[in-house]
Amino acid sequence: MTVPPQDDLSVVALAGGVGGARLVDGLDRTLPPDALTVVVNTGDDFRHWGLHISPDLDTVMYTLAGLSPEDRGWGIDGDTFYALAEAKRRGVDDWFQLGDRDLITHLSRTGALSRGESLTRATAELCKTLGVERPVLPMSDAPRPTSIVTQGGEELVFQEWLVKARAAPPVREVRHQGTDHTTQAVLAALTTADLVVICPSNPYVSIDPILTLSGVSDALRNTTTVAVSPILDGKAVKGPLATMIAEIAGREPSAEAAAMHYEGLLDGYAVHPGDAFDAPFPLLETNILIQSKEDRVVFARELIEFARSLR
Ligand code: FO1
Numbered sequence: 450m451t452v453p454p455q456d457d458l459s460v461v462a463l464a465g466g467v468g469g470a471r472l473v474d475g476l477d478r479t480l481p482p483d484a485l486t487v488v489v490n491t492g493d494d495f496r497h498w499g500l501h502i503s504p505d506l507d508t509v510m511y512t513l514a515g516l517s518p519e520d521r522g523w524g525i526d527g528d529t530f531y532a533l534a535e536a537k538r539r540g541v542d543d544w545f546q547l548g549d550r551d552l553i554t555h556l557s558r559t560g561a562l563s564r565g566e567s568l569t570r571a572t573a574e575l576c577k578t579l580g581v582e583r584p585v586l587p588m589s590d591a592p593r594p595t596s597i598v599t600q601g602g603e604e605l606v607f608q609e610w611l612v613k614a615r616a617a618p619p620v621r622e623v624r625h626q627g628t629d630h631t632t633q634a635v636l637a638a639l640t641t642a643d644l645v646v647i648c649p650s651n652p653y654v655s656i657d658p659i660l661t662l663s664g665v666s667d668a669l670r671n672t673t674t675v676a677v678s679p680i681l682d683g684k685a686v687k688g689p690l691a692t693m694i695a696e697i698a699g700r701e702p703s704a705e706a707a708a709m710h711y712e713g714l715l716d717g718y719a720v721h722p723g724d725a726f727d728a729p730f731p732l733l734e735t736n737i738l739i740q741s742k743e744d745r746v747v748f749a750r751e752l753i754e755f756a757r758s759l760r
Contacts, residue, residue: 457643458480458484458643458644458753458757459484459486459641459642459643459644460476460480460484460485460486460642460643460644460645460646460753461485461486461487461638461639461642461644461645461646462476462485462486462487462488462645462646462648463488463490463645463646463647463648463650463656463659463660464487464488464489464490464505464509464648464650464655465489465490465493465505465648465650465651465654465655465656466490466493466504466505466508466522466523466650466651466655466687466688467508467521467522467523467687467688468648468649468650468679468686468687468688469489469490469505469508469509469648469649469650469655470505470508470509470511470512470513470517470522470648471512471522471739471740471745472646472648472649472677472739472748472749472752473485473509473512473513473648474512474513474742474745475739475744475745475746475747475748475749476646476749476752476753477513477583478742478745478746478749479746479749479750479753480749480753482582485583485584486583486584486586486638486642487509487513487583487584487585487586488586488587488588488635488638488639488659489505489506489509489585489586489587489588490505490588490650490654490655490656490658490659491503491505491506491568491587491588491589491592491593491658492588492593492594492595492607492625492654492655492658493505493595493607493608493611493654493655494592494594495594495606495607495608495609497542497547497608498536498541498542498547498555499559500547500552500555500556500558500559501555501558501559501562502545502547502555502608503558503568503572503587504523504608505655506572506585506587507523507524507551507554508522508523509585510554510572510575510576510579510581510585511523511524511525511579513576513579513581513583513585514579514580514581516579519740519741519742522687524546524548524551525548525550525551528548528549528550528551529548529549529550530546530547530549531549532547532549532552533546533547533548544612544613545608545612545613554575557571557574557575557578558571558572558575561574567590567632568587568589568590569586569587569590569632569634572585572586572587573585584634584638586632586634586635586638587632588631588632588635588658588659588662589628589630589631589632589635589662590632591627591628591630592627592628593625593626593627593628593629593658593662594606594607594625594626594627595607595623595624595625595626595654595658596610596623596626597610597618597620597622597623597624598620598621598622598623598624599618599619599620599621600618600619600620600621600696601618601619602621603618604624605618607654611688611689616688616689616692619692619696620692620693620696620697621696621697622697623653623654623657623693623697625657625658625661628662629661629662629663630662630663631659631662631663631664631665635662635665636664636668639664639665639668639669639672640668640671642668642672643672643673644672644673644674644675644753644756645668645669645672645673645674645675646674646675646676646677646752646756647674647675647676647677647711647714647715648677649676649677649678649679649686649737650679651679651685651688651689651690651693652679652690652707652710652711653690653693653697653710654693656711660714666714669714670713670714673716673717673756673759674714674715674716674717675715675716675717675718675719675733675752675756675759676707676708676711676714676715676717676718676719677718677719677737677752678704678707678708678718678719678720678721678724678737679707680694680702680703680704680706680707680724681704681721681724681737681738682721682723682724683701683702683703684702685702686738686740690702690707694706694707698710703724703726704718704720704721704724704725704726705724705726705728708726708728715730716730716731716759717730717731717732717733717755717756717759718730718731718732719732719733719734719735719737719748719751719752719755720732720733720734721734721735721736721737721738722734722735722736731755731758731759733751733752733755735748735751736748
């Protein structure tokens with residue numbers, strides 16, 4: 450399918466945590482207003498301290514608001530942790546580091562949901578208070594929790610495996626439970642998109658929860674879809690993906706192994722220099738290490754030009 454000129458381009462980005470948010474930030478700085486919608490994984494959502502936490506939505510919102518710490522990527526830069534210290538003092542769970550400024554996001558979201566608002570509406574309200582103008586859409590309004598089945602046979606809620614258990618227990622299987630319904634807003638964005646960008650997020654735990662929702666993969670097959678490799682030189686920039694590829698797919702972690710996960714969906718793929726392989730679709734081989742704000746913009750421009758060149 451032909452990608453129209455940049456000004457007319459309607460782009461949907463599918464994103465998970467920190468890596469996804471960085472590319473979304475580059476696209477945000479590159480594309481005109483109304484040209485970008487972000488669909489975010491909510492499989493990581495869980496309850497903690499009685500609050501509804503949506504780590505990936507928050508990482509995307511804070512990054513777009515310019516609030517994220519550049520190195521760590523999640524939470525709010527310069528946040529304090531007095532509440533966390535008090536939790537520790539009182540023997541309350543302190544394995545998940547909620548910052549004091551970050552807390553207002555979780556309190557606001559939990560309040561909105563308990564008043565019967567949808568997660569989509571609650572997210573739009575949070576975006577407004579943070580000055581984020583791009584549409585940021587949760588992948589669903591209903592719970593779809595990701596869990597990890599370890600090779601020892603234990604099933605852990607995703608954040609408990611990732612943060613509490615430090616992603617140490619080897620993974621046998623990733624499960625997506627709960628709803629398989631996305632929202633009208635997501636379907637409308639996907640069916641009118643000229644281009645879908647699968648961000649360099651973890652395919653198993655950040656992108657699969659979105660792709661396995663009813664209608665999403667079909668929408669991707671009907672438009673131009675490009676992905677950015679989450680693996681550079683055999684390693685993930687952040688998180689447990691490299692080990693997961695070895696444990697789940699039984700393959701050496703590589704850009705190619707990550708692309709194979711999206712078999713049948715891709716029209717193009719961006720890889721780091723030296724990571725090119727014999728692919729059934731065009732490759733963009735360029736610097737995809739986009740930690741700094743400058744690198745994010747340079748790469749986002751290249752990616753859009755690449756997508757426009759695909760026919
Ligand atoms: N990640 C950690 O590794 N440790 C934490 O204590 C932690 C706290 C946290 C608080 C708010 C938030 O929005 C994200 C937070 N994250 C933390 C990141 C998050 O758990 C993961 O990066 C994502 O879920 C992976 O996509």
